[in-house]
Amino acid sequence: MSGVLGGIYNTVIRSNGVFLSAIFVGAFATNLAFDTGSNALWDSINRGRQWKDIKHRYMESEDEE
Amino acid sequence: MLARSGLRTARAFGSARTSATRNATRNASTQSEGAASWKNTATLSASTALAIGSCTFYYFQFGRSVHAMTPAEEGLHATAYPWEHEKFFKTFDHAALRRGFQVYREVCASCHSLQRIPWRALVGTMMTVDEAKALAEENEYDTEPNDEGEIEKRPGKLSDYIPSPYKNDEAGRAANNGALPPDLSLITKARHGGCNYIFSLLTGYPEEPPAGAVVQSGLNFNPYFPGTGIAMARVLYDGLVEYEDGTPATTSQMAKDVVEFLNWSAEPEMDERKRMGWKVMAIGSVLFAMSVWVKRYKWSTIKTRHLQYNPPVAPGKMNPRQSRR
Known part of the structure; x- marks a missing residue:
């Protein structure tokens, strides 16, 4: 455990620039991951109810014209 | 040291005094036991009766709920239906919104306006761009004044709002025996009971008014409408519209679809x-x-x-x- 923490300290936290950029990159990555995952969950809960699930019925007829 | 001994003497005196008084009270109660207990019981009973009586009087005077209107004037409470779109994690059923807008356009729109909904709001929620453009172009709108100051007519655009059936409220009243058909944009928020109320109202017209109900001429009986006399007659009958997705157009199906559409128009977000x-x-x-x-x-x-x-x-x-x- 201490070896892992020491490794994290030596690679990430010791240099301020690396630590700051790690915080920024981590924030963006967490945001992306959370948004993607939660939206996927939302769409699976509401499958077939939203417009993007049913619009193909009405878009196809226009492609044929 | 001196203070402590003084305290001790005082305590000794006190204990002697308390034992003396205790003996005296015990003697007094044993001597006149019958009379005192009768008086105690009477006093206790009388004060209890007085307390209960005053509480009862106060409740009857000020505590009861007061109704300014009779139950008929309040209207029947709407049944609570398990609306799927009112659940915490459910969106609107957009196929139902599309059907509901069809019902609004073919049935409700002859009397009720929908002033706060522009055509563009339909795009991406229940229609494609081309369908909404085609619907908007069926209506005429005023242009800006031209060089001579004339106001001409132009076909509608997506940014225009859905046109009202009457020019203004007075025209709406004049066409409906003085009863103004309310604007439906926010009607689910504006009525007590929301979706349940509108659904019950649309489907709650009895075949005949019940015996003893007074219905003024020009009004219709609906138990859910406050006052029970509503200017709108029953409009939804089985098979009134033909859904393009093949859903059977029963009265309750149309009412459910149009209620969901009206909830969307009140809360598009x-x-x-x-x-x-x-x-x-x-x-x-x-x-x-x-x-x-x-x-x-x-x-x-x-x-x-x-x-x-x-x-x-x-x-x-x-x-x-x-x-x-």
Whole structure:
């Protein structure tokens, strides 16, 4: 455990620039991951109810014209 | 030392006095026991009766609920239906919104306006761009004044609002025996009971008014409408519209679809609001749990410390067991 923490300290936290950029990159990555995952969950809960699930019925007829 | 002995004497005197008075009261109660208990019972009963009576009087005077209107004037309470789109994690059923807009356009729109909904709001929720453009172009709108100051007509655009059936409220009243058909944009928010009320109203017209109900001429009987006399007659009958997706157009199906559409027109932001809402709750609960952990971590030294207090002892009276926590 201490070896892992020491490794994290030596690679990430010791240099301020690396630590700051790690915080920024981590924030963006967490945001992306959370948004993607939660939206996927939302769409699976509401499958077939939203417009993007049913619009193909009405878009196809226009492609044929 | 002197003070302590003085206290002791005072305590001795006090105990002697209390024992004396106790003897006296005991003697008094044993001597006149019958008369005193009868009086005590009567006093207690009378005061209890007075307390209950005054509470009852006060409740009847001020505590009862007062109704300004009779139940008929309040209207029948609408049944609570299990609306799928009112659940915390469910969006509107957009196929139902599309059917509901069809019902509004073919049935309701002849009398009721929908002033706050532009054509563009339909795009991406229940229609494609081309369908909404075609519907908008069927209507004529005023242009800006041209060089001669004339106001001409132009076909509608997506940015125009859905046109009203009447020019103004007075025209609407004049065409409907003085009863103004309300604007339906916010009607689910504007009526007590919301979706349940509108659904019950649309489907709640009886075949005949019940015996004894007074219905003025020009009005129709509906138990859910406050006052029970409503200017709108029953409009939804089985098979009134023909749905393009093949759903059977029963009265209740049309009412359910149009109610969901009217709920959308009152709260078009609902889908996005619920999606953002549960994300906020998820992240917020994680942050709350972290803040609780940080608080316990920071306070752990304070919460687990042990205070010991040894009071100063009078000289010559050392007692090692007197240390206190």
